[in-house]
Amino acid sequence: xxxxxxxxxxxxxxxxxxxxxxxxxxxxxxxxxxxxxxxxxxxxxxxxxxxxxxxxxxxxxxxxxxxxxxxxxxxxxxxxxxxxxxxxxxxxxxxxxxxxxxxxxxxxxxxxxxxxxxxxxxxxxxxxxxxxxxxxxxxxxxxxxxxxxxxxxxxxxxxxxxxxxxxxxxxxxxxxxxxxxxxxxxxxxxxxxxxxxxxxxxxxxxxxxxxxxxxxxxxxxxxxxxxxxxxxxxxxxxxxxxxxxxxxxxxxxxxxxxxxxxxxxxxxxxxxxxxxxxxxxxxxxxxxxxxxxxxxxxxxxxxxxxxxxxxxxxxxxxxxxxxxx
Amino acid sequence: xxxxxxxxxxxxxxxxxxxxxxxxxxxxxxxxxxxxxxxxxxxxxxxxxxxxxxxxxxxxxxxxxxxxxxxxxxxxxxxxxxxxxxxxxxxxxxxxxxxxxxxxxxxxxxxxxxxxxxxxxxxxxxxxxxxxxxxxxxxxxxxxxxxxxxxxxxxxxxxxxxxxxxxxxxxxxxxxxxxxxxxxxxxxxxxxxxxxxxxxxxxxxxxxxxxxxxxxxxxxxxxxxxxxxxxxxxxxxxxxxxxxxxxxxxxxxxxxxxxxxxxxxxxxxxxxxxxxxxxxxxxxxxxxxxxxxxxxxxxxxxxxxxxxxxxxxxxxxxxxxxxxxxxxxxxxxxxxxxxxxxxxxxxxxxxxxxxxxxxxxxxx
Ligand SMILES: Nc1ncnc2c1ncn2[C@@H]1O[C@H](COP(=O)(O)OP(=O)(O)OP(=O)(O)O)[C@@H](O)[C@H]1O
Ligand code: SF4
Ligand SMILES: [Mg+2]
Numbered sequence: 001x002x003x004x005x006x007x008x009x010x011x012x013x014x015x016x017x018x019x020x021x022x023x024x025x026x027x028x029x030x031x032x033x034x035x036x037x038x039x040x041x042x043x044x045x046x047x048x049x050x051x052x053x054x055x056x057x058x059x060x061x062x063x064x065x066x067x068x069x070x071x072x073x074x075x076x077x078x079x080x081x082x083x084x085x086x087x088x089x090x091x092x093x094x095x096x097x098x099x100x101x102x103x104x105x106x107x108x109x110x111x112x113x114x115x116x117x118x119x120x121x122x123x124x125x126x127x128x129x130x131x132x133x134x135x136x137x138x139x140x141x142x143x144x145x146x147x148x149x150x151x152x153x154x155x156x157x158x159x160x161x162x163x164x165x166x167x168x169x170x171x172x173x174x175x176x177x178x179x180x181x182x183x184x185x186x187x188x189x190x191x192x193x194x195x196x197x198x199x200x201x202x203x204x205x206x207x208x209x210x211x212x213x214x215x216x217x218x219x220x221x222x223x224x225x226x227x228x229x230x231x232x233x234x235x236x237x238x239x240x241x242x243x244x245x246x247x248x249x250x251x252x253x254x255x256x257x258x259x260x261x262x263x264x265x266x267x268x269x270x271x272x273x274x275x276x277x278x279x280x281x282x283x284x285x286x287x288x289x290x291x292x293x294x295x296x297x298x299x300x301x302x303x304x305x306x307x308x309x310x311x312x313x314x315x316x317x318x319x320x321x322x323x324x325x
Numbered sequence: 326x327x328x329x330x331x332x333x334x335x336x337x338x339x340x341x342x343x344x345x346x347x348x349x350x351x352x353x354x355x356x357x358x359x360x361x362x363x364x365x366x367x368x369x370x371x372x373x374x375x376x377x378x379x380x381x382x383x384x385x386x387x388x389x390x391x392x393x394x395x396x397x398x399x400x401x402x403x404x405x406x407x408x409x410x411x412x413x414x415x416x417x418x419x420x421x422x423x424x425x426x427x428x429x430x431x432x433x434x435x436x437x438x439x440x441x442x443x444x445x446x447x448x449x450x451x452x453x454x455x456x457x458x459x460x461x462x463x464x465x466x467x468x469x470x471x472x473x474x475x476x477x478x479x480x481x482x483x484x485x486x487x488x489x490x491x492x493x494x495x496x497x498x499x500x501x502x503x504x505x506x507x508x509x510x511x512x513x514x515x516x517x518x519x520x521x522x523x524x525x526x527x528x529x530x531x532x533x534x535x536x537x538x539x540x541x542x543x544x545x546x547x548x549x550x551x552x553x554x555x556x557x558x559x560x561x562x563x564x565x566x567x568x569x570x571x572x573x574x575x576x577x578x579x580x581x582x583x584x585x586x587x588x589x590x591x592x593x594x595x596x597x598x599x600x601x602x603x604x605x606x607x608x609x610x611x612x613x614x615x616x617x618x619x620x621x622x623x624x625x626x627x628x629x630x631x632x633x634x635x636x637x638x639x640x641x642x643x644x645x646x647x648x649x650x651x652x653x654x655x656x657x658x659x660x661x662x663x664x665x666x667x668x669x670x671x672x673x674x675x676x677x678x679x680x681x682x683x684x685x686x687x688x689x
Contacts, residue, residue, distance in 0.1 A: 224427035
């Protein structure tokens with residue numbers, strides 16, 4: 001082929017540019033994404049601990065979605081004895097342990113069904129965990145990318161904000177926010193997001209800083225790529241694993257934080273969460289009544305979900321670690 | 326290839342980097358530590374690149390080859406001086422002209438393991454410049470480029486990721502990416518130095534074909550003179566950010582005039598296990614690129630040192646009476662009648678015409 005082209009001084013001159021045959025871009029992009037995801041998923045689920053964690057999270061998700069069908073009672077409806085319903089059914093023993101009641105895990109000092117509270121508490125936990133993690137990872141990644149790519153004054157300004165947020169301690173900030181905005185689950189989520197994106201932003205920024213100096217970014221620049229093109233095509237895909245990592249850690253962290261906030265009594269009184277259950281059991285001294293079934297189940301649930309989140313994150317970390325090529 | 330028209334003219338190009346551009350340092354600096362220091366990476370370089378010509382840039386590590394190359398494709402904005410492409414001064418070019426320039430100037434980088442985005446397929450990597458410039462017939466062009474780079478069958482490589490390829494294959498992808506826009510010139514920065522020795526010949530012959538079949542102009546950066554001798558029509562030897570000798574390849578290799586070029590040619594490349602490539606080692610230390618010494622930059626390593634004139638007057642790169650190439654050294658008589666000794670008696674260090682006075686004497 002060399003001979004015929006020698007005279008033209010280009011290997012493209014004979015291309016007919018009036019027709020524009022191209023492989024279907026969207027289809028191809030979609031297929032490549034699917035392959036990448038499949039590959040990552042395969043690597044993730046290779047590890048037994050990650051697989052178990054995923055099953056745990058999936059189980060909790062199902063419980064959260066089908067809570068109304070699983071729960072035997074309304075979580076915030078007081079239960080009464082007999083058909084007449086005069087005496088509140090407090091401190092009922094769990095039927096699971098052979099108690100002569102209709103309550104799987106007994107009732108609380110307020111006459112709420114513990115099992116149903118536990119089931120609905122899953123909703124609150126996942127809501128807080130997923131939403132807070134999504135936004136912290138999202139905001140953190142965006143800020144980190146912009147700060148790392150543009151550097152200079154933009155970077156300085158954004159990192160000053162991050163430094164400022166690092167100076168804000170969790171509980172006092174939440175107390176202030178809840179005091180101002182009201183003790184609502186959404187306000188707690190908001191507070192967690194505000195406090196949590198900082199760490200993602202820092203990590204993503206330092207990654208972007210080094211990525212933007214890599215020759216493949218230089219090559220895109222030489223080809224004439226604009227800022228947004230480079231950020232979205234070259235930086236973002238390479239920091240995305242880190243985003244997922246921080247996202248999954250974020251889920252665990254947010255659930256733990258919400259439980260802690262609720263436990264000290266700053267929770268949303270109109271929402272059942274595992275944290276508010278713990279708080280109520282402490283307020284009514286469940287321990288001294290020997291009613292351990294009130295506080296042990298939510299404790300176990302928190303532990304399971306948080307540990308699962310961390311294990312998934314850890315598993316993903318192994319994928320994110322730069323491959324020895 | 327003998328197009329004679331000048332494609333690119335580099336006019337007294339300078340690129341200085343602020344020392345410690347890291348954020349910690351800039352923080353320290355913001356607390357008032359006075360004037361920042363500058364690395365004089367490229368410090369007044371002029372040359373022409375003609376159509377179809379291959380120009381070699383050689384010199385020791387750190388002499389500013391890569392910085393010059395990157396400035397040529399506008400990866401750096403020059404500190405001073407200018408580049409003229411197609412009668413346009415790049416410093417004054419409009420957006421459209423810059424876009425036009427971007428289509429015609431490409432670069433091949435040293436490290437094929439770093440120059441491809443690990444999360445982009447071969448197809449997307451090579452197609453990217455076409456998408457940026459909205460060029461039609463993407464698939465056909467990508468295929469042509471890959472075929473030219475001898476990645477056959479091209480379709481087989483479309484969906485591969487860099488980690489599935491060998492170093493040689495990656496460098497071929499990088500070459501395909503550089504060629505897909507059908508550019509006028511390419512800067513190839515040590516394109517084979519990171520490759521396994523067994524793969525070099527293949528990539529080199531590809532680069533050779535590239536100049537032949539595309540009629541491309543190439544700036545070929547390397548520390549390996551034997552390689553440049555094989556690839557280049559003309560050579561420019563750099564030392565501490567300046568060109569010390571420039572001319573036809575054969576002239577320079579067979580009849581080097583500048584003491585530095587002579588030392589470079591006599592030096593045997595030694596393998597450097599730390600970098601995984603060979604490097605040239607000469608006697609003595611390269612001078613300070615921050616506090617530039619007065620006079621000739623090579624003076625404290627030069628075996629031909631001829632006294633105060635070397636110490637005080639910067640030798641300009643100029644035509645000499647006795648040979649074809651341009652040399653920046655006081656040993657030879659200027660063809661234009663320039664007399665460095667005149668500069669000594671007069672004001673001490675107004676060496677080059679129009680050049681700012683050199684900075685304070687170095688501590689050597
Ligand atoms: N972005 C930068 N910021 C600060 N200093 C730089 C930068 N790029 C290069 N330098 C400095 O400029 C000088 C010239 O570097 P350059 O990379 O151009 O040399 P080189 O001739 O390509 O060397 P090598 O053979 O090692 O590749 C060096 O002292 C280097 O440390
Ligand atoms: S000018 Fe003097 S010091 Fe410099 S290379 Fe020539 S002889 Fe050596
Ligand atoms: Mg270099």
